[in-house]
Amino acid sequence: MNLLVVKKRQNYIMTFFVLVVILYYGAVQVTGFELSQALVSIPEAIFWSLSNFYPTVSSMKNLPAILIKLHETVFLAIVATTTGGICAMIFALLSTKGVPVFTVMCRLIASFFRNIPDTVWAIVLLLSFGQNVISGYIALFFATFGFLTRAFVETIEEVGASSIEALQAAGATYGQIVFQAIIPSCITQVVSWLLFMIETNIRSSTLVGMLTGTGIGNLFNIYYKFFDYHSASLVVIMIVIVILIIEAASNHVRRMIL
């Protein structure tokens, strides 16, 4: 009997592997992707990167311009995250208030904004706002708002539910419950999500900037298109450094508030 169960399980695993292989070959047929060719080109790509994609002394003269743009991008990410976060919190609180109409409406709106990627937002907004920082900001704001609403709703339902019930039973109003129970019990997770979102938005805003012609993304694009790979590599290195700094800072903040 037990042997049969084990055999059955082995069959499952076999079926799973066969399915993965079939999926892989199916995808290869459709896209024309060849793994062997991709693997062969890796050394070549590494060689090209090492010989071209590194900052030189002459590219250093672009550093001040890069830092100015980077500064713009980082602050755009922070502004988009904080404003998006505030709106997300309001929507999350409305959607957990227990009024079915609010819940459905808030979730639909948030899911609409969440399921359209920020780059698509950027392209769409480009048409209405033109190539400027506003389109970039709104694109990041929408994506942040959609994602954080979902994250906050889940946090409130997971962490706050029991104390919400207790205060309701004591006759508290929803406003009192928000400030006395929901915010104190969810604050660490909320801050954690905001920090995570700032990191994500710095990465995204680079990409969005390429599309909207603003910030560090645009600068990278320009250097790249003018074959100034040395300066382009300097941009990449600076972005990595900034993200590492932000990550270290947010880890520190997380440890402090926990």
Add this chain to the structure above:
Amino acid sequence: MAFLECKSVTKEYATTTALKNICFSVKNGEMVAIIGPSGAGKSTLLRCINRMIKPTTGEVIFDGINFNRLNSAELRQQRRKIGMVFQHYNLVNRLSVVENVLHGRLGYKSTLEGILGKYNESEKEDAFKILARLGMEEQAYKRCDELSGGQKQRVGIARALIQEPKLMLCDEPIASLDPSAAKVIMDYLLDINKSMGITCLVNLHQVDVAMKYSDRIIGVRKGEVIYDGPPSELKKETIHKIYDSKTGELIMD
């Protein structure tokens, strides 16, 4: 007129009926234990009394007021008179003990006062008095996540008591506690009932605890009241009927 009266309270969910035509009344100052297997509807019954769950049909009349006819502001006012104690304590763990106790006063505050956490001196004094009564004065400034289960439940009781309630609804207050902490909590509840005269409805899993502490036992099975009377008259056969068990299947046999 009865102090608390449930008139044919029924609660139906989409697929199940949690409570069927529940009728009972409670006198002021009674200590009532509600026993029954998990899923029998004990928690739903307690929550129907303070309308945390709205009954499908039937009426709850408490202290001369029909809870069905209240709007949300009136309901909040009435809920101040009913303290609730939970199995999982339902405290805000990141706040201090005394802050959690003062949450019990929110029903008496305006929304703004409550949001800002403005409590007056006499409320704060009361909070400390109640904590002292429950042997928790030394923990007053500790954060709730530093406390043991028994201590957390005492904070839960303190939060209910500061409401100056006439009725306490205790939803399995000792189900998550070890036997000695459970005894401490039950002794406090009995003391609150006897010396302060606050009526208590306590959901319990342990029949022996119900027999020892209550004046009256209500046995619930599958949403129906099977037994309603003093512990002394609760026979073994009735207990087996409540738990749908045969002789020898329960620990007490």
